[in-house]
Amino acid sequence: EAAVTQSPRNKVAVTGGKVTLSCNQTNNHNNMYWYRQDTGHGLRLIHYSYGAGSTEKGDIPDGYKASRPSQENFSLILELATPSQTSVYFCASGDGVQNTLYFGAGTRLSVL
Amino acid sequence: SQLAEENSWALSVHEGESVTVNCSYKTSITALQWYRQKSGKGPAQLILIRSNEREKRNGRLRATLDTSSQSSSLSITATRCEDTAVYFCLNNTNTGKLTFGDGTVLTVKP
Numbered sequence: 001e002a003a004v005t006q007s008p009r010n011k012v013a014v015t016g017g018k019v020t021l022s023c024n025q026t027n028n029h030n031n032m033y034w035y036r037q038d039t040g041h042g043l044r045l046i047h048y049s050y051g052a053g054s055t056e057k058g059d060i061p062d063g064y065k066a067s068r069p070s071q072e073n074f075s076l077i078l079e080l081a082t083p084s085q086t087s088v089y090f091c092a093s094g095d096g097v098q099n100t101l102y103f104g105a106g107t108r109l110s111v112l
Numbered sequence: 113s114q115l116a117e118e119n120s121w122a123l124s125v126h127e128g129e130s131v132t133v134n135c136s137y138k139t140s141i142t143a144l145q146w147y148r149q150k151s152g153k154g155p156a157q158l159i160l161i162r163s164n165e166r167e168k169r170n171g172r173l174r175a176t177l178d179t180s181s182q183s184s185s186l187s188i189t190a191t192r193c194e195d196t197a198v199y200f201c202l203n204n205t206n207t208g209k210l211t212f213g214d215g216t217v218l219t220v221k222p
Contacts, residue, residue: 033210042213042215043200045209045212048208056209059211098160099204099208100157100160101145101202103156
């Protein structure tokens with residue numbers, strides 16, 4: 001069964017600190033995505049990747065970096081976390097053909 | 113900018129009733145997907161309907177696609193309390209960038 005695992009599930013960070021959110025998929029999918037979801041908003045695309053070594057900017061990339069060191073792993077990096085980045089973050093993988101997305105369970109990030 | 117938008121923010125029905133969620137989009141698509149997100153979980157796909165299809169069914173779910181008006185609908189018949197969730201549409205384009213609409217909150221009351 002398709003599996004996308006996010007870690008940590010919950011994170012409290014301090015303003016100005018560095019935060020790394022990790023995502024691992026066992027689907028062997030080429031495409032991976034990072035979204036954030038805030039109350040009253042849908043899922044907003046931050047960064048995505050077509051494969052190892054590739055990262056692309058989504059709709060709201062400012063303040064975030066992404067890293068795709070391997071087919072399985074896709075990280076989201078907040079170099080200088082701000083309270084406005086408090087949100088729930090979802091990672092997803094997609095096969096790039098029909099582009100069905102398989103989501104992880106999400107990471108709840110609070111920046112104080 | 114949003115490439116896919118659901119047309120109603122919130123809907124409420126009673127168990128057993130039918131409900132329809134609508135979606136409009138602004139670009140040429142290869143397919144349109146409907147997702148459901150239950151509280152505390154990531155979204156999960158319900159139906160994918162290709163641009164050359166007009167209707168697709170999955171159990172109590174029926175999706176339609178009208179490429180001329182750039183709209184889609186998701187109908188749920190015989191609703192159950194467990195259908196309570198947020199419903200999103202997502203349009204597939206020729207790029208790898210996949211953007212969701214804001215979603216429609218559906219509440220099914222006993």
